[in-house]
Amino acid sequence: MIAIEAVSKTFETEKRRRLPALCDISLAVAAGEFVSILGPSGCGKSTLLYIVGGFVAPSAGAVTVNGQRVTGPSPDRGPVFQEFALFPWKTVLGNVMYGLQRQGVARQQALARARELIAMVHLAGYENLYPKELSGGMKQRVAIARTLAYRPSILLMDEPFGALDAHTRTRLQNDLLDIWERDRKTVLFVTHSVEEAVFLSDRVVTMTRAPGRLKQIIAIDLPRPRSRAALLLDRRFQDYVVGIERLMDSADSGAPA
Amino acid sequence: MRARSGIATVVLIGALPIALIVGVWHVLAATGMAPPSLLPAPSAVAARLVQQWSSPAYLEHAASTLLRLFAGFGIAVIAGIAIGVAVTASRWVGATVTPLVRVLAPVPKIALYPAFILTLGFGDASKIALVVADAVFPILLATAQGTAAVEPKLAWSAQAAGASRWRCLLTVVLPAALPSVLTGCRIGLVISCIVVFLAEMITSTDGLGHLLVRAARSFQTVDMFVPLITISLLGLLLNAGFNAVRRRLLAGFPETTE
Numbered sequence: 001m002i003a004i005e006a007v008s009k010t011f012e013t014e015k016r017r018r019l020p021a022l023c024d025i026s027l028a029v030a031a032g033e034f035v036s037i038l039g040p041s042g043c044g045k046s047t048l049l050y051i052v053g054g055f056v057a058p059s060a061g062a063v064t065v066n067g068q069r070v071t072g073p074s075p076d077r078g079p080v081f082q083e084f085a086l087f088p089w090k091t092v093l094g095n096v097m098y099g100l101q102r103q104g105v106a107r108q109q110a111l112a113r114a115r116e117l118i119a120m121v122h123l124a125g126y127e128n129l130y131p132k133e134l135s136g137g138m139k140q141r142v143a144i145a146r147t148l149a150y151r152p153s154i155l156l157m158d159e160p161f162g163a164l165d166a167h168t169r170t171r172l173q174n175d176l177l178d179i180w181e182r183d184r185k186t187v188l189f190v191t192h193s194v195e196e197a198v199f200l201s202d203r204v205v206t207m208t209r210a211p212g213r214l215k216q217i218i219a220i221d222l223p224r225p226r227s228r229a230a231l232l233l234d235r236r237f238q239d240y241v242v243g244i245e246r247l248m249d250s251a252d253s254g255a256p257a
Numbered sequence: 258m259r260a261r262s263g264i265a266t267v268v269l270i271g272a273l274p275i276a277l278i279v280g281v282w283h284v285l286a287a288t289g290m291a292p293p294s295l296l297p298a299p300s301a302v303a304a305r306l307v308q309q310w311s312s313p314a315y316l317e318h319a320a321s322t323l324l325r326l327f328a329g330f331g332i333a334v335i336a337g338i339a340i341g342v343a344v345t346a347s348r349w350v351g352a353t354v355t356p357l358v359r360v361l362a363p364v365p366k367i368a369l370y371p372a373f374i375l376t377l378g379f380g381d382a383s384k385i386a387l388v389v390a391d392a393v394f395p396i397l398l399a400t401a402q403g404t405a406a407v408e409p410k411l412a413w414s415a416q417a418a419g420a421s422r423w424r425c426l427l428t429v430v431l432p433a434a435l436p437s438v439l440t441g442c443r444i445g446l447v448i449s450c451i452v453v454f455l456a457e458m459i460t461s462t463d464g465l466g467h468l469l470v471r472a473a474r475s476f477q478t479v480d481m482f483v484p485l486i487t488i489s490l491l492g493l494l495l496n497a498g499f500n501a502v503r504r505r506l507l508a509g510f511p512e513t514t515e
Contacts, residue, residue, distance in 0.1 A: 055413045073416040085410035089432050089509040098428075099418035130509035143414075150418050 001186055002029040002052060002154065007061035009047055020211035021047050025061070027205060027214065031153075032184040036197035038244065039207030039215075045190045046158050048212070052188060053079050053156050065154065075103065078152030082159040084139040086131040092118060092142050093127040099150035117145040120179065137168035141175075148179070154186045161196070173199060174228060181225050194248065198222075198240045199231060206247055216247060295478060302482045309483050315468075319487060322453055322464040325381055329388025330449040334442055337393045338431070341400025341438070346426050358397065366390040367455065374460060384456040384464075391452045392445035399441025403434030436510055439503050446499055450492045 009022040021044040029035050039045045050056040052063050054072040063070040065077065086095050096117055100110035118127055121141035131139055140160055147155065160176075161169040173196060180187065191197050197204045198220055206215040220240055222231065231237040279299050285291045286298040309315040343350040369390055373383040407430050415429040416422075431438070457466025465484035472480035 050413075053413065053417065055409075055416075073413060075417060075419045077417060079410075079413060079417050081410045081414070083408070083410060085408065085414045087411065087414075087429065087432070087509075088511070089435065089507075091509070098415070102415075102419035102424070132509060132511050146414070147417070152417075 001031040001066055002027075002188065003064045004028070004048070004052065005062050005064070007048070007051060007058045007063060009044065009051065009056070010059045022051075022058075023211040023213045025212070025214055027217075029186060029188060031186055034180065034187045034189065034200055034202045035205060036189045036191055036201040036203075037205045037207065038191060038194060038197045038248070039212060040209050040248070041192060042210050043207045044210060044212035045207055049079075049156050049158050049188060049190050052154075053077050055079075075099070075150045076152055077154045077156055078147035078150065080140070080143055080147050080155065080157045080160045082162045084131070084136075084143045086139055086143055086146070088131055091128050091130055092123060092134070095131070095142055096145045096149050099146060103150050114145075114149060117149055118142075120148075121145045121175065135168075136164050137172060140164065140172060144176070144179075152185070154188065157187060157189045159190050159192065162191070162193075169196075170228060176200070177226060194241050194244045198237060198244065199226065199228060204240075204244060206244065218244060218247075294476065297479045297482065301479050302486065305479045306483050306486060310487075315483075318463050318465055318468055318484075319491075321381075322457060322466070322488070323491070325384045325388060325456075325464070326449050326453045328381070329385045329453060330392055330446055332385070333389045333392035333396055333445050333449070336389065337396025337441065337445065338400050338438060340393075341397045341441075342404055342426060342431060344397075344401040345404040345430070346422075358394070362394045362398070366452070367459075370456060370459060379460060379462070384453060384461070387456045388449050388452045392449045395444040395448065396438070396441040399444075400434065400438045403437025403441075404430050406437070407433040436507060439506065443496070443499060443503075446495060447492065450488060450495070454488050 004025055004027040007022060007025045008020070011019045011021055013019055025048060027035075037045045037048060047056060051058050052065075052070065054070045054074060054077065070077075087098065090098065093111075093114055096114040097110055100113060105113065115124075115127065118124055121144055123138060123141055123145070126134065126138065131142065134142065140163075144160070161172050164172065177200060187200075189197070189200060201220050204218045204220060206218070207213065208215050218240070222234070222236060222240075282296070283299050286293065286296055340350075340354060344354050345351070366387060370383070370387050373386045373390075377383040377386055404426075411429055411433050412425050415425040420428060453464075454466040454469075457464035458470045459466075461467040465488050468484045469481055472478070472484075
């Protein structure tokens with residue numbers, strides 16, 4: 001359903017220097033698939049996600065979604081950012097309502113759906129608080145609910161749990177899998193945590209250091225629904241993590257840390 | 258509640274230098290170091306102030322000043338925000354307006370006043386025009402800067418939710434830039450107070466500035482201080498009102514010092 005075809009991106013700096021960020025990336029993601037993109041920081045993995053989102057235009061190549069070429073953002077592809085990007089002047093309810101209002105949902109229906117979503121991300125009772133009054137984990141829950149509100153068929157998650165402490169991160173990973181199990185949206189998930197990628201994904205795409213190229217795609221053949229506690233003891237899980245970590249190390253070899 | 262005693266302390270400390278100035282003024286007047294014909298005693302000014310504030314004629318002058326101030330400031334806010342947003346939104350508008358602003362912003366607008374009088378007449382219009390000309394720039398610059406600095410991911414989140422470019426601009430970019438926009442508006446408000454008074458001092462038949470000049474020309478020093486104190490208190494009141502509005506509008510934003 002998502003087809004990334006020979007996408008490259010070169011940024012032009014103010015001094016007219018050309019910085020290649022992505023180099024000839026091709027990748028196909030099937031409907032309902034959970035794919036993680038894993039790479040060292042600065043390898044352009046977030047840029048790739050922004051290109052799929054239609055927020056950034058590629059320098060070469062194209063992205064198509066269901067056969068349609070991506071030329072800009074669309075409610076079909078919902079982003080979730082590491083920085084949450086919540087609207088600070090809106091309450092939790094207001095943030096979740098935003099997309100419903102843009103979709104022209106009648107107010108009563110929108111309110112009901114927003115409350116339902118807020119309950120789903122375990123924030124019932126927090127509807128009237130402002131984002132600044134919430135913890136990082138709660139903010140990301142609001143951001144996920146805000147994006148789910150307009151029913152995108154694809155979720156584009158840009159290191160969504162990267163700014164959270166280990167405990168919160170684990171809880172949100174579990175909750176994300178729970179939500180995903182219900183309607184199996186297509187997810188493109190950028191992260192630099194190998195364990196997170198293996199735990200969540202059907203396939204893990206590894207990238208090289210900048211300018212980012214595809215390095216290797218690893219299918220994660222672990223049963224679902226997954227439980228973190230069980231997986232940590234599972235030999236196959238450990239093998240995936242160790243194998244991919246070795247692969248990442250070899251990507252870094254010779255390059256300055 | 259927790260901040261109640263803190264606010265009282267701050268107000269007290271803030272009132273101290275003002276009390277000091279009035280104290281020195283009183284001593285200068287009472288000891289005769291400054292002749293009463295040039296520097297009236299603060300008590301005399303205060304008595305006259307109370308008397309004037311209950312005089313309909315005086316209040317009419319104050320009302321004309323306020324009308325010009327609000328009209329000028331209001332137009333400056335609308336124009337400043339509209340142009341500021343347009344500068345960020347459209348590369349074409351930005352390229353046309355930015356050089357114009359760079360040329361016009363440093364010009365002392367008071368120099369345009371004779372031209373305003375010639376084209377708009379001696380009435381309210383020329384004074385309002387001068388207030389607009391002076392107050393619009395800080396608002397415009399703060400809006401352009403604030404909207405340009407808005408985190409792109411906020412706009413992306415809105416566009417992915419289905420907001421058009423214009424929708425996104427009005428419902429996300431402008432609200433996100435509000436702290437900066439309101440800082441520009443506050444500067445614009447102070448400038449409006451100064452400029453409306455100045456315009457009335459230069460050419461007017463009514464208003465607080467006119468009263469001051471009229472009193473000065475006839476050496477009525479007590480009457481000279483009354484409009485001065487009135488505009489200063491009005492400024493204080495307007496600023497307090499502005500801050501109340503600001504606090505409401507910025508309820509969700511992280512706290513900033515005022």
